[in-house]
Structure formats: C-alpha cells, structure tokens
Amino acid sequence: MTISRERVLSELQQIAVPGGGNLVSADLVRALSIENGTVRFVIEAADADAARAMAPVEAEAERRLRAIPGVEKVQIVMTAPAGPRRAPPAGAEVVARSGQGEPPPSLKIGRHPTPQAGPAPVSGVARILAIGSGKGGVGKSTLTSNLAVALARAGRRVGLLDADIYGPSQPRMLGLTGQRPTSEGDMIQPLHAHGVTVMSLGLMMKEGEAVVWRGPMLMGALQQMLGQVNWGELDVLLVDLPPGTGDVQLTLCQKAQVSGAIIVSTPQDVALIDARRAIDMFNKLKTPVLGLVENMSTYICPNCGHEAHLFGHGGVAAEAQQLGLPFLGEIPLNLEVRLAGDGGTPIAATDGPVSDAFTRLAQRLIGGGMA
Numbered sequence: 001m002t003i004s005r006e007r008v009l010s011e012l013q014q015i016a017v018p019g020g021g022n023l024v025s026a027d028l029v030r031a032l033s034i035e036n037g038t039v040r041f042v043i044e045a046a047d048a049d050a051a052r053a054m055a056p057v058e059a060e061a062e063r064r065l066r067a068i069p070g071v072e073k074v075q076i077v078m079t080a081p082a083g084p085r086r087a088p089p090a091g092a093e094v095v096a097r098s099g100q101g102e103p104p105p106s107l108k109i110g111r112h113p114t115p116q117a118g119p120a121p122v123s124g125v126a127r128i129l130a131i132g133s134g135k136g137g138v139g140k141s142t143l144t145s146n147l148a149v150a151l152a153r154a155g156r157r158v159g160l161l162d163a164d165i166y167g168p169s170q171p172r173m174l175g176l177t178g179q180r181p182t183s184e185g186d187m188i189q190p191l192h193a194h195g196v197t198v199m200s201l202g203l204m205m206k207e208g209e210a211v212v213w214r215g216p217m218l219m220g221a222l223q224q225m226l227g228q229v230n231w232g233e234l235d236v237l238l239v240d241l242p243p244g245t246g247d248v249q250l251t252l253c254q255k256a257q258v259s260g261a262i263i264v265s266t267p268q269d270v271a272l273i274d275a276r277r278a279i280d281m282f283n284k285l286k287t288p289v290l291g292l293v294e295n296m297s298t299y300i301c302p303n304c305g306h307e308a309h310l311f312g313h314g315g316v317a318a319e320a321q322q323l324g325l326p327f328l329g330e331i332p333l334n335l336e337v338r339l340a341g342d343g344g345t346p347i348a349a350t351d352g353p354v355s356d357a358f359t360r361l362a363q364r365l366i367g368g369g370m371a
C-alpha cells in the first residue's frame with residue numbers, strides 16, 4: 001500500500017509543539033522518508049532541553065503515523081544541534097531512555113570524541129569489515145546478522161557492532177530485545193547471540209525510541225563502541241553501518257583500521273546508483289571495497305517453486321564487473337528471511353537453501369582471507 005507524503009505531513013500538521021504552531025509549520029521536520037511501510041524523519045529541536053520537552057510531541061507523532069494504513073514502522077530521531085554556550089557535561093548528551101521504567105545502564109554512552117591521530121586497531125580484533133549500502137531498506141542489517149551467524153557456524157570468532165544508529169535493528173534480529181549490556185569499570189560487556197558477540201546502541205534504548213544527540217556525541221559513542229567494549233579475541237568484527245554516506249562512515253574509517261567494506265544492494269537501478277555513491281565514499285576514505293552482494297535477488301515461489309526476478313536480477317554482478325570489484329554473492333528474496341529476522345533467529349542459524357546462500361558468502365570471505 002502506498003503511503004503518501006501528503007498524508008504523513010497532514011498528520012504531522014495536527015501536532016502542536018511547545019512555543020506555538022505545529023511540527024510542520026514550526027519547520028522542525030527534517031529528512032522525511034517513506035519506504036516500504038517505514039516512515040522516518042528527524043525532529044530538529046533547538047537544543048537538548050527543547051528536545052526533551054518534545055517527548056510528548058514525538059509520542060503523538062508516532063501514534064498518529066502508526067494509525068495510517070500501510071505504516072508498519074515509525075522511526076523518529078530527535079536531534080539537538082550543538083550550541084556554542086550550551087555544552088552539557090560529557091556523557092549527558094545522548095539520552096538513552098530505557099524501557100520498563102528501569103534506569104539506563106550508567107555507561108556514559110555519548111561522550112565527546114577523544115582526539116586520536118589516525119585509524120587505530122581495536123584490541124583483540126583481527127579484522128573489521130564495514131557493511132554498507134547507499135540506500136536504506138536494501139537488507140544491509142539482515143545481511144550483517146546472517147553473515148555473522150554463518151561465519152560463527154563456520155567456526156570463526158565473530159563480533160557484530162550495530163552502528164546503524166538511526167534505526168538499530170540488530171537487537172531485534174538477533175533476539176536480544178530487552179537485554180542490557182553491563183559495565184565493568186570503564187568497559188562495556190557485550191551480549192552474545194547465536195555464537196556472535198554483539199553490541200548495539202539499540203541495546204541502550206527501548207526499541208523504536210529516539211535518541212537525542214549531535215554529531216560529535218555520535219562520533220564519541222562510536223569510538224566508545226570500538227574501544228570501550230570487551231570484544232574479546234575476534235577473527236572479524238562486522239560493522240552494520242547506517243545507509244548512505246555520513247558521519248558514522250567517516251568516523252569509523254578515520255578512527256578504526258577497517259580492513260574493508262562490503263556493499264549491499266538490490267538489483268534495482270536506483271539502489272545501484274546509491275551503491276556507487278557509497279563505493280566512491282569508501283574510495284575517498286581509502287577503505288578497500290571488498291566487493292558487492294546482491295540482496296533480494298530472485299524470488300522463489302514457496303508454493304510452485306517458480307523463480308521470478310521482482311527487482312531484476314544480475315544488476316549487482318554487472319555493476320561489480322563494470323567497477324572492477326568482486327561480486328561476492330546473491331541472497332534470494334524469501335519471506336522466511338524477514339520472518340526469521342523479526343523473530344530474533346536469523347535464517348542463517350537454521351538449515352535450508354537461503355541459509356546455504358549465507359554459508360557460501362561466509363566461505364567466500366573466509367577463503368579470501370577476509371574473515
């Protein structure tokens with residue numbers, strides 16, 4: 001079902017904001033995107049206090065948007081740009097509101113970034129692989145969790161850092177919703193699921209809840225996730241990046257020794273155009289692009305076995321060839337992939353043809369010395 005932008009805006013126009021007017025007339029809505037039943041946008045508040053005062057507005061927006069037919073998910077991110085005179089104490093800027101009324105763990109997530117000369121290794125971690133996409137919704141998080149599980153099943157010691165801070169979905173996909181990491185001294189103890197060591201900013205907040213942050217705090221949080229988490233000894237750490245080419249990608253590649261990036265795309269032209277942008281960015285950041293993966297490649301009808309190419313097929317392989325990059329593999333479009341992800345057990349943890357596709361991808365990376 002198509003959700004119109006006008007309908008979304010008309011709902012947001014009904015919501016009064018402190019200081020007068022509504023969300024739209026007060027020009028507080030940024031980066032509105034509507035994709036596959038997911039409505040996302042940023043509320044740009046004047047500062048952290050104003051953002052906190054907006055909590056009821058955010059709740060009302062979520063309630064109204066969820067009531068629109070076809071809307072499955074609403075993601076609202078509240079930003080409070082840095083003001084020169086309003087800098088709060090370090091660690092206070094990211095407001096991670098925990099669920100069920102418990103206080104959030106006192107991990108001081110969201111401190112200012114610490115000055116650092118260049119990319120540093122992460123203690124105990126042999127390789128870092130960034131999983132990126134040019135566009136949201138192409139299945140980057142799905143691929144990351146399944147690849148992590150497939151690598152773990154192949155005997156590798158695997159970590160997964162969910163850096164998709166605008167929509168951290170790994171806790172749900174890995175069945176960790178509601179669990180909290182703990183702290184030991186200065187260090188954060190990550191969680192474990194399906195043989196994978198996991199840390200996500202999403203573990204610090206209630207699912208679907210917005211965080212208040214600003215650029216530097218976000219970078220500080222990412223640095224902490226890399227340097228202050230007890231990852232243990234890992235053969236490979238997969239980093240699930242937000243879609244696009246922003247601060248998180250920049251920070252990761254500048255602060256950590258990233259071995260390489262894997263780009264996920266669907267075969268559609270529009271996704272491929274965005275994938276090219278992501279590749280350009282990694283090239284500029286001097287992070288080697290290890291290859292491309294095609295997700296939602298073929299659709300095999302579960303009833304009759306007929307194979308259909310809903311989004312085209314082979315576009316990513318052709319693109320890889322044109323760019324002189326390895327084509328690492330293709331993952332079929334399969335309802336079980338989504339159901340498994342929503343249920344907290346990635347399909348790669350089970351046995352079957354789709355799981356085999358992830359196993360092949362894992363073997364390819366292991367064989368190439370990439371994981």
Ligand SMILES: Nc1ncnc2c1ncn2[C@@H]1O[C@H](COP(=O)(O)OP(=O)(O)OP(=O)(O)O)[C@@H](O)[C@H]1O
Nearest residue numbers: 136137138139140141142243296332333334337338
């Ligand atoms: N191969 C697949 N077959 C069926 N459904 C899929 C497949 N890959 C992903 N999906 C579903 O598509 C939706 C988007 O996937 P996912 O959240 O992994 O994308 P993403 O690129 O990480 O998006 P975002 O960056 O916006 O978080 C999810 O509902 C997921 O379950």
